[in-house]
Amino acid sequence: MPRIAIDVLLKREILDPEGRAVEDALPGLGHDGVHGVRVGKHLEMEVDAQGEDLEAQVTAMCSGFLTNPVIESYVWRIIGDDERADV
Amino acid sequence: MPRIAIDVLLKREILDPEGRAVEDALPGLGHDGVHGVRVGKHLEMEVDAQGEDLEAQVTAMCSGFLTNPVIESYVWRIIGDDERADV
Known part of the structure; x- marks a missing residue:
C-alpha cells in the first residue's frame, strides 16, 4: 500500500501571517539570510489504491476535504x- | 539561493489526534482504504547558504526553533x- 505525502500552503497571493512571524523571528535567533517563509500543513497516509485510482482519490480528498482550494494549493x-x- | 522544504511530524510513538480525526472522518466522506494518517507542519523558505553551511543552518533552525525535538521529527x-x- 503506497504511503503518500501531501504538502499544503496558502497560495502565493494570500498573506501568510505565520510564515511572516517565523521570518521576522529568525534574525533575532541568529539565523540571517532566510526569506520567503511559508508555513502550511504536511500530511502522510497510506492509501489502498494504485496508479490512476490513487491519483483520483488523492485529488478528491485534497480538493474536497483536506485543503481549501479557494486559498490553498498543494502538491x-x-x-x-x-x-x-x-x- | 536554494529554496528548501521542511516537513515536521509528531514522532511515531506520540499520539496524533489531528491525524486520527482526519482518518476517522474519511470513510464518511467516501474515502475508504486510508490508514496511518499523520498531520504536521510544512515549511518552505529560501536560505542564503550552500552545501554544509546550508545543512548546518537548517539543522540549527529546526532543532532550536522550528520543531520540538522531544516530540517531533523532521525531514x-x-x-x-x-x-x-x-x-
Whole structure:
C-alpha cells in the first residue's frame, strides 16, 4: 500500500501571517539570510489504491476535504520509508 | 539561493489526534482504504547558504526553533520551483 505525502500552503497571493512571524523571528535567533517563509500543513497516509485510482482519490480528498482550494494549493507524492518525516 | 522544504511530524510513538480525526472522518466522506494518517507542519523558505553551511543552518533552525525535538521529527530537502506547494 503506497504511503503518500501531501504538502499544503496558502497560495502565493494570500498573506501568510505565520510564515511572516517565523521570518521576522529568525534574525533575532541568529539565523540571517532566510526569506520567503511559508508555513502550511504536511500530511502522510497510506492509501489502498494504485496508479490512476490513487491519483483520483488523492485529488478528491485534497480538493474536497483536506485543503481549501479557494486559498490553498498543494502538491503530493509517493514516499518511501526513508522519506517519512516521523521517525 | 536554494529554496528548501521542511516537513515536521509528531514522532511515531506520540499520539496524533489531528491525524486520527482526519482518518476517522474519511470513510464518511467516501474515502475508504486510508490508514496511518499523520498531520504536521510544512515549511518552505529560501536560505542564503550552500552545501554544509546550508545543512548546518537548517539543522540549527529546526532543532532550536522550528520543531520540538522531544516530540517531533523532521525531514528537509532542496526543492525546485516545480515542487513548491504554493502556486
